[in-house]
Each structure stands twice: as C-alpha cells, then as structure tokens.
Amino acid sequence: MKKQAVIVGYGGMGAWHHKALQEIGKIDVIGIYDIREEVFEKAAKQNLTIFQNFQAVLESSAEIIIIATPNDSHKDYCISALEAGKHVVCEKPVTLSVKDLEEIIAVSQNSAGIFTVHQNRRWDTDFRIVQKILSENIIDTPYFIESRVNGSSVFLHGWRDFKVNGGGMLYDWGVHLIDQLLLLTPAKVTSVTAHVKSVFSEEVDDNVKLLLGFSDGLSVLVEIATNCFIPFPRWHLSGKAGTAIIDNWEGEGKIIQLLEGSNPTWSNEIVYTAAGPTRTMAPRAKKTVQEVPLPMVEKYDKGFQHNFYSAEHFYSNLVDAINGKEEQFVKEDQILRVLKVIEAAFESAEIQDRILCTI
Amino acid sequence: MKKQAVIVGYGGMGAWHHKALQEIGKIDVIGIYDIREEVFEKAAKQNLTIFQNFQAVLESSAEIIIIATPNDSHKDYCISALEAGKHVVCEKPVTLSVKDLEEIIAVSQNSAGIFTVHQNRRWDTDFRIVQKILSENIIDTPYFIESRVNGSSVFLHGWRDFKVNGGGMLYDWGVHLIDQLLLLTPAKVTSVTAHVKSVFSEEVDDNVKLLLGFSDGLSVLVEIATNCFIPFPRWHLSGKAGTAIIDNWEGEGKIIQLLEGSNPTWSNEIVYTAAGPTRTMAPRAKKTVQEVPLPMVEKYDKGFQHNFYSAEHFYSNLVDAINGKEEQFVKEDQILRVLKVIEAAFESAEIQDRILCTI
Numbered sequence: 001m002k003k004q005a006v007i008v009g010y011g012g013m014g015a016w017h018h019k020a021l022q023e024i025g026k027i028d029v030i031g032i033y034d035i036r037e038e039v040f041e042k043a044a045k046q047n048l049t050i051f052q053n054f055q056a057v058l059e060s061s062a063e064i065i066i067i068a069t070p071n072d073s074h075k076d077y078c079i080s081a082l083e084a085g086k087h088v089v090c091e092k093p094v095t096l097s098v099k100d101l102e103e104i105i106a107v108s109q110n111s112a113g114i115f116t117v118h119q120n121r122r123w124d125t126d127f128r129i130v131q132k133i134l135s136e137n138i139i140d141t142p143y144f145i146e147s148r149v150n151g152s153s154v155f156l157h158g159w160r161d162f163k164v165n166g167g168g169m170l171y172d173w174g175v176h177l178i179d180q181l182l183l184l185t186p187a188k189v190t191s192v193t194a195h196v197k198s199v200f201s202e203e204v205d206d207n208v209k210l211l212l213g214f215s216d217g218l219s220v221l222v223e224i225a226t227n228c229f230i231p232f233p234r235w236h237l238s239g240k241a242g243t244a245i246i247d248n249w250e251g252e253g254k255i256i257q258l259l260e261g262s263n264p265t266w267s268n269e270i271v272y273t274a275a276g277p278t279r280t281m282a283p284r285a286k287k288t289v290q291e292v293p294l295p296m297v298e299k300y301d302k303g304f305q306h307n308f309y310s311a312e313h314f315y316s317n318l319v320d321a322i323n324g325k326e327e328q329f330v331k332e333d334q335i336l337r338v339l340k341v342i343e344a345a346f347e348s349a350e351i352q353d354r355i356l357c358t359i
Numbered sequence: 360m361k362k363q364a365v366i367v368g369y370g371g372m373g374a375w376h377h378k379a380l381q382e383i384g385k386i387d388v389i390g391i392y393d394i395r396e397e398v399f400e401k402a403a404k405q406n407l408t409i410f411q412n413f414q415a416v417l418e419s420s421a422e423i424i425i426i427a428t429p430n431d432s433h434k435d436y437c438i439s440a441l442e443a444g445k446h447v448v449c450e451k452p453v454t455l456s457v458k459d460l461e462e463i464i465a466v467s468q469n470s471a472g473i474f475t476v477h478q479n480r481r482w483d484t485d486f487r488i489v490q491k492i493l494s495e496n497i498i499d500t501p502y503f504i505e506s507r508v509n510g511s512s513v514f515l516h517g518w519r520d521f522k523v524n525g526g527g528m529l530y531d532w533g534v535h536l537i538d539q540l541l542l543l544t545p546a547k548v549t550s551v552t553a554h555v556k557s558v559f560s561e562e563v564d565d566n567v568k569l570l571l572g573f574s575d576g577l578s579v580l581v582e583i584a585t586n587c588f589i590p591f592p593r594w595h596l597s598g599k600a601g602t603a604i605i606d607n608w609e610g611e612g613k614i615i616q617l618l619e620g621s622n623p624t625w626s627n628e629i630v631y632t633a634a635g636p637t638r639t640m641a642p643r644a645k646k647t648v649q650e651v652p653l654p655m656v657e658k659y660d661k662g663f664q665h666n667f668y669s670a671e672h673f674y675s676n677l678v679d680a681i682n683g684k685e686e687q688f689v690k691e692d693q694i695l696r697v698l699k700v701i702e703a704a705f706e707s708a709e710i711q712d713r714i715l716c717t718i
Binding site for chain 1: 515
C-alpha cells in the first residue's frame with residue numbers, strides 16, 4: 001500500500017510537493033493544513049482533506065508530514081510531528097538557529113520517525129557535473145571554487161523579504177549552495193567570511209558574498225545576488241591541472257587544460273599587451289592548451305524540463321529509508337553543518353562591523 | 360634643459376623605463392647601475408654610462424634615480440638617494456614591509472627630493488572606465504566590485520618566484536589592484552580577508568583571493584591567478600542601479616540596467632527552470648532591461664598599442680612636480696596605504712591557519 005502524507009503549508013512549495021508526489025506515485029497526499037483560508041478552495045479542488053488544526057494532522061492516518069510553511073514556524077511542527085511518531089520532510093532551512101535545529105534532532109533521535117530536509121538541489125545537473133569533475137580528478141584537487149547564483153529579481157517575494165519569517169538569501173539559496181559544497185569535500189570548514197548586503201530589502205540579506213576556507217586548503221567563494229544583470233557562470237573551478245566552468249543550470253560549460261609538454265618558456269622580454277607591460281599575465285598561445293568536454297551525468301529521463309527529477313530521487317529514497325532498505329539521503333548531521341556555516345556567516349557579518357582597522 | 364636620470368637595475372622594467380623616457384623626451388637617461396655584468400653590453404650599446412657603484416650614481420649629475428631592482432633591495436637605494444638630495448622613482452611595491460616604507464618616507468620628508476612609486480596602472484583603460492562609471496554615478500554607488508587579473512603563465516618568472524626577493528603575486532599585481540581600488544572610494548578599508556595559495560611556487564603566493572570591506576559598505580573581491588585557463592572579466596561592478604562589466608584590458612564591456620517602470624511583478628506561481636523550481640532566480644524578461652555603452656575615456660593618442668601612454672603621464676607629472684608646478688601624482692600616503700593592505704592580507708592568511716572552527 002502507498003504511504004500517505006499531509007502537507008503543512010499549501011503555498012508555492014507545498015503545492016510543488018503535491019504535484020511532485022502525484023507525478024511520482026509512491027506517496028498519496030491525503031490532505032493539507034494551512035492557516036490561510038484562501039488556499040482551501042484550491043486544495044478542495046484537488047480532493048484534499050483540509051485539516052482544521054495541526055492536532056488533527058497528527059491524528060490522521062498519514063505516516064509522513066511535509067512541512068512547507070515559512071521558516072520561522074518549522075520547529076514546532078517538526079517536533080510535534082516527530083513526537084507523534086510521524087516521518088518529517090521539512091523545507092529548508094528547517095530553523096533559523098543551530099540551537100533550534102539541535103532540539104529537533106534530539107527529539108528525532110528518540111522517535112520512530114525519520115527527520116529529513118528537502119535539499120532538492122543535490123540533484124541539479126550543474127552540481128552533479130561538478131561532483132563528477134572532482135570525483136574523477138579531472139583537474140586535480142581544486143584550490144578555488146566559485147559557486148554563484150546571480151539573479152535579477154531585484155526584490156524578494158512575500159515572506160522571503162521579512163526577518164521574522166526567516167527571509168533573506170542566506171536562508172533561501174545559501175542553504176542549498178552550502179549544502180552542495182559540503183558534499184564536495186570531506187574537509188571541515190575552517191573559516192567563514194561574509195559580506196552581507198541589504199540592497200533593496202529593508203530587513204533581510206538580498207546580496208551576499210561568502211568566502212569559505214576548508215581544512216584541506218580549498219577556498220570557496222559563494223555569491224547569491226538578486227540585483228545582478230550580468231551574471232557570472234554558475235561554477236568556476238581551479239585545479240592544479242586545469243580550469244572548469246559550468247555556465248548555467250543546464251550544465252553547459254567546458255574544461256581547459258595545459259597541453260602536455262606545453263609548459264611556458266619565459267622570454268626575458270616583457271610582453272606588451274593592451275594593459276601595458278606584463279610578463280606573468282601575457283596571453284597564452286592557444287596551441288598550448290586543450291579544451292576537454294565536461295563529464296556526462298544522468299539527465300532527466302522524462303525530457304529536459306522534467307520538473308520532478310529531484311523529487312523522484314528524494315521521495316524514492318524516503319520510502320526506501322522508511323522501509324529500512326536504504327539510508328536517508330539528507331542526513332541530520334549534514335543539515336546541522338549547513339546551518340552552522342550560515343550561523344557563522346551571520347556572525348561574521350556582525351563582527352566585521354565591530355573589528356575596525358584604519359588603513 | 361632636460362632633467363637627467365640614472366636607472367638602477369637594468370632588467371625588464373629598467374629597460375622599459377629607458378625606452379619610455381627615450382620616447383617621451385622629457386628626461387635624459389645618462390647611465391645605469393647594475394650588479395649583473397651581463398647587462399653592461401646592452402647598456403653600452405645604448406650609449407649609457409655604466410656606473411661602477413651606487414656612490415658614483417649619487418655623485419653624478421642626475422637629479423632623478425629610477426630604481427628597478429628586485430623588491431628586497433629597494434629600501435637602501437631609496438634612502439641613500441633621498442639623503443643625497445635626488446628625486447626617486449621606485450618600482451612597486453617599494454618595500455616588503457610597512458616599517459621599511461615608513462623609514463623611507465621619514466627620510467623623504469626631510470629631504471629635498473621627491474619620492475614616488477611607479478604605479479603605472481592608474482592609466483590603464485579598463486581602470487579609467489571604472490573610475491568614470493563611478494564618478495558619473497551611472498550604476499549608483501557600487502556595493503560589490505570584483506577586480507581580477509586571471510593569467511595562465513602557471514609558473515612565475517625569475518626573482519618573482521623567490522621569497523627573499525619579494526616575489527609573489529600580492530607584491531606584483533596586488534600592489535596595482537589595491538592601489539586602483541583605493542582611488543575609487545574615499546572610504547577606509549575596514550576588513551581584509553586573504554586566501555593565499557602557492558599552487559606551483561615553492562616559496563611565494565601565485566594564486567590569491569582577497570575580500571576587502573570598506574567603511575562605506577563597499578565589498579571588493581580581488582583575484583590574482585596565474586593558473587586560470589578560463590578567465591573572469593577584468594571588472595564586475597554591482598550598483599543599486601545596474602551592473603557593469605569590463606571584460607578586458609582593452610576596455611570592452613557593457614552596462615545593463617533595469618528599464619524604468621520594469622520593476623518585477625511577482626506571480627504566486629513558482630517558475631520552472633532547468634534548475635527546478637525557483638522564483639527569485641527565474642530569468643528576467645529581456646524587454647525589462649536595457650544595455651548602456653561604457654563611458655568613453657581618453658584613448659592612447661599614438662594608436663591603440665602605444666606602450667608608453669602611462670609613462671608619458673607619469674613622467675610629465677614628475678617633471679612638473681619637481682618644478683613645483685603640480686602635485687606629485689603617486690603620493691606617499693597612498694603608497695603607504697597600499698602596503699598596509701598587503702601586510703594585512705599576509706597577516707590574514709597566517710591567522711586563518713590558526714583560528715580553527717570545526718563545523
């Protein structure tokens with residue numbers, strides 16, 4: 001028999017989970033709980049039961065509770081659901097503090113239910129290509145990675161613009177980008193420097209740069225921009241054995257490496273470029289490098305724009321994990337690490353104001 | 360009568376100063392001093408006097424001493440020349456420590472001669488375009504600036520690869536890029552975070568990222584890479600009123616701004632992109648933005664590849680400053696600020712190793 005789920009919060013992502021589960025077919029969504037009456041009609045049209053309060057959800061036959069409310073309300077729902085023995089899928093970033101998340105995890109570890117977070121961007125094409133470049137050691141160990149999402153929405157939508165709801169880009173995209181990075185290396189994050197701006201938002205961060213140092217020497221730049229009209233590529237990787245670029249979410253890009261035997265020979269003469277005299281930064285002859293295609297990754301099996309590719313993997317794993325056949329894919333310690341980095345980033349942005357140098 | 364100069368260190372940049380001054384015609388180079396006999400023949404062919412020791416240079420008729428030796432030897436030459444009443448043009452970064460530079464400046468302030476540094480990249484086309492974008496407020500006050508020099512020489516040349524000589528990219532390109540940035544804003548540098556790598560060099564930094572915070576809220580990323588086969592644009596500027604990009608040293612690039620009245624309207628529906636569901640990062644309709652050309656700057660008046668454009672301005676100013684007609688362009692307090700930032704960067708790279716967090 002198919003497992004049953006209730007969706008708490010039937011907004012943008014709540015409806016997305018519903019559609020995804022309809023398409024995948026492994027879990028039946030039986031109903032929703034929402035405090036906004038205006039979504040009831042939409043839910044009723046979908047033949048969903050509208051639960052009148054959260055207690056009724058806990059008493060329902062659903063084994064799985066999917067929480068897709070604004071970030072500030074996640075904690076209580078998660079804890080109550082876990083205490084009631086339910087499995088919990090929570091939207092990211094779960095909570096707005098490490099302390100709150102640790103409370104949830106403590107409850108989870110004493111309950112029968114699985115607690116996991118919808119880290120759907122682990123299945124993004126661009127990210128899986130990066131994973132493959134590194135796991136196949138194509139450019140050797142990377143020392144610089146840049147991971148960027150440069151949008152130009154300018155303004156943030158709805159509750160994402162409000163501090164009380166856990167809005168802002170670090171909690172929104174930051175949680176994805178950091179989660180991805182932590183999967184790329186077994187090393188620890190040893191330094192977090194954050195430049196956090198509120199360019200148009202009055203309350204929350206809308207344009208952010210993070211510089212992360214890792215214990216293996218890796219240096220990572222993360223940028224999330226909402227007011228950038230000339231975007232940078234999604235990924236840029238520098239390894240000792242070459243440079244890789246992934247331009248966009250479609251996974252277009254290339255790798256450039258030195259041709260074997262093409263180590264530079266230095267002339268004693270300075271090279272004149274449009275920049276004036278330089279030796280180190282003079283352009284390299286094209287014949288000394290080679291372009292290598294990006295490694296292939298499994299593509300959407302239902303056509304390019306298959307919207308529920310990640311959900312298919314995420315929910316298949318969830319069902320298998322509930323049935324004891326697989327480990328859950330998004331693990332509690334991983335969820336905690338991501339939030340610790342975000343908390344360090346907010347701290348860093350604060351401290352920067354206090355540590356003053358006058359140069 | 361034309362002023363006379365002696366060049367100390369007749370290597371790559373020493374010969375460059377010579378050629379530049381021949382072309383400009385305002386200063387006569389009468390001789391050189393170098394410890395390497397192998398350059399004597401080249402100098403003799405140019406009808407240059409070869410001074411046997413530095414004392415002889417100080418006793419010569421030259422008013423101006425141009426110092427183009429490796430970085431570690433600058434200090435003593437500068438001080439002796441200033442004490443002898445000469446004007447000094449020193450190659451950057453002058454010294455390897457703030458303390459040494461302060462000693463030179465103290466001597467300079469008690470001597471008749473001008474002390475200046477050959478900060479020739481203040482005349483680069485790309486940089487002058489950036490200055491103009493900001494001074495004309497085209498994209499409003501910038502909050503993010505990225506300034507990058509991404510080369511692929513892989514290895515460093517000659518003494519630039521040795522620590523004892525003051526090699527490494529922070530002292531080489533860093534000193535230019537930081538000098539430029541400090542001219543873009545009257546604000547103070549309030550934070551310096553450096554990720555400094557020695558990817559191929561055994562002794563010095565060859566691939567560097569700096570994140571600088573300024574007291575007016577500006578955040579600047581500086582990158583100097585010598586092993587980057589897919590370069591980023593030279594400049595990327597984010598202002599509240601748009602984004603500007605300068606692709607290269609030739610000053611190619613563009614500005615993209617929101618068309619007036621094109622503020623986004625938010626649909627409640629999530630947009631499906633190749634990246635899956637997103638609202639904030641959905642692509643913007645092309646008709647809501649406009650491309651604006653980069654502002655024009657004075658171009659090389661002797662054709663595009665006029666190698667001595669910067670020297671013409673630099674040395675004209677020097678002669679005028681010596682004659683009391685103009686302020687010197689590259690000032691002592693500016694030279695000191697740049698070195699303070701570099702010293703902070705090296706400190707930051709050190710400290711990073713010591714401050715450990717385990718996330």
